[in-house]
Amino acid sequence: MAVRHARPAAPPAAPGTAEADFHTHTTRSDGVLEPEELARQARAAGVRILGVADHDNLAGYRELTAAGAGPLPDGLRLVPAVEINSVAARFAAGLPEGELHMLGIGVDPDDEAFEAALADQRGARRIRFFKMVDRLRDLGLAVDAQVAMLDLSADDALGRPTVARALVAAGHALDVEDAFARLIGHGCPGYVPRGGLDPIAAIRAIRDTGGLASLAHFPEAPDREPLLRELMDAGLSGLETHHRSFDAPTRSAMSATARRLGLVETGGSDYHGDHGPYADTHAALVMPDWLVDGVMARLGGGPGPGQTVAGRP
Numbered sequence: 001m002a003v004r005h006a007r008p009a010a011p012p013a014a015p016g017t018a019e020a021d022f023h024t025h026t027t028r029s030d031g032v033l034e035p036e037e038l039a040r041q042a043r044a045a046g047v048r049i050l051g052v053a054d055h056d057n058l059a060g061y062r063e064l065t066a067a068g069a070g071p072l073p074d075g076l077r078l079v080p081a082v083e084i085n086s087v088a089a090r091f092a093a094g095l096p097e098g099e100l101h102m103l104g105i106g107v108d109p110d111d112e113a114f115e116a117a118l119a120d121q122r123g124a125r126r127i128r129f130f131k132m133v134d135r136l137r138d139l140g141l142a143v144d145a146q147v148a149m150l151d152l153s154a155d156d157a158l159g160r161p162t163v164a165r166a167l168v169a170a171g172h173a174l175d176v177e178d179a180f181a182r183l184i185g186h187g188c189p190g191y192v193p194r195g196g197l198d199p200i201a202a203i204r205a206i207r208d209t210g211g212l213a214s215l216a217h218f219p220e221a222p223d224r225e226p227l228l229r230e231l232m233d234a235g236l237s238g239l240e241t242h243h244r245s246f247d248a249p250t251r252s253a254m255s256a257t258a259r260r261l262g263l264v265e266t267g268g269s270d271y272h273g274d275h276g277p278y279a280d281t282h283a284a285l286v287m288p289d290w291l292v293d294g295v296m297a298r299l300g301g302g303p304g305p306g307q308t309v310a311g312r313p
C-alpha cells in the first residue's frame, strides 16, 4: 500500500508534518471551504490522505470524486468519511453537551441505507437550526437577515457554527468562540438540544456500511472505560487519540487507553476554517506514521469500492 511517500518538491505551506488527516469539514456541513478548495489547501500543506468527514453528509466526497469533476490535486487520496454527532442522553453524565461524536472512516458512499440514515440526521439538524434562529430572535439576538443570505436550498448539514457565524455577522458576538461561550453552547440561553441517532445506532450504521467507527475528540476516554466498552460491544473500533486540540500528555493517555482496549487510533485536524487557512491548522496536527498506517490497514490499504479513491486518471 502506497502510504509512505517522499516529500513533495515544494515545501508545505506550513511546517506541519502530518501526511494524513482523517477529520475535516467543508461547506457541505459546517465548514467554510468548498470541498475542492479544502482538497487543494490540504495537499499544498503536505497531506496525502484526506478524510472529508462532514457532519451527516458525504456530498463533499461525492462531488470531488464524481465523473466530470476536476482532477484531484496530484498525489492526494480521499477517504470517504462522516461525523455523526449522536445524542448520548443515556450516557449523559459528564459528557460535553450530552453528545458523543462518531467518526465513520471509510464508509461506503454508495450505500443507500446509510445515505437514508444520514438524510434523517440532516433533517434533524435543519429542524434544530431553525429552532435556534427562532430562540435567538426571542432573545433579541436576531440573525434572520444573516440566515436569509445563506443558500439553504442544498441539503447541507447546517450546524451551530453556521449560527455562530451569523451571530458574529449580526454583531451579537465577537467571534465564533464567544458565540458558543455566551449564547449557543450547552446551558446558554440560545441552546437547543439535538435530535437524531444515539451513539449505539450511529456506530451500528457506520459498521453496517463497512466503516471504521471512531469516537471523536473525547479526551475523557481514559476515565470512561466502561462507557467505551459498552460502545465497543456495539461495534466501536476506533478512538481519535490524535485530535489537533490534544496536547502531548493527552495524546499519550488516549493512546494508552486505545492500546489497552484494542481500539484503532485515528486522528485529524477537525478543520472547519474559522481559524484561517488549512495550513495553519495543519501545522498543529500530530499524526505519526504508525497511526496513519494503522488506519489505512484497517480500511484495507489500497483503493477499493466504497473505501478509498486514489485519484482519477
Ligand SMILES: [Zn+2]
Binding pocket: 083, 101, 216, 217
Ligand atoms: Zn465533533
Ligand SMILES: [Zn+2]
Binding pocket: 023, 025, 083, 270
Ligand atoms: Zn468534526
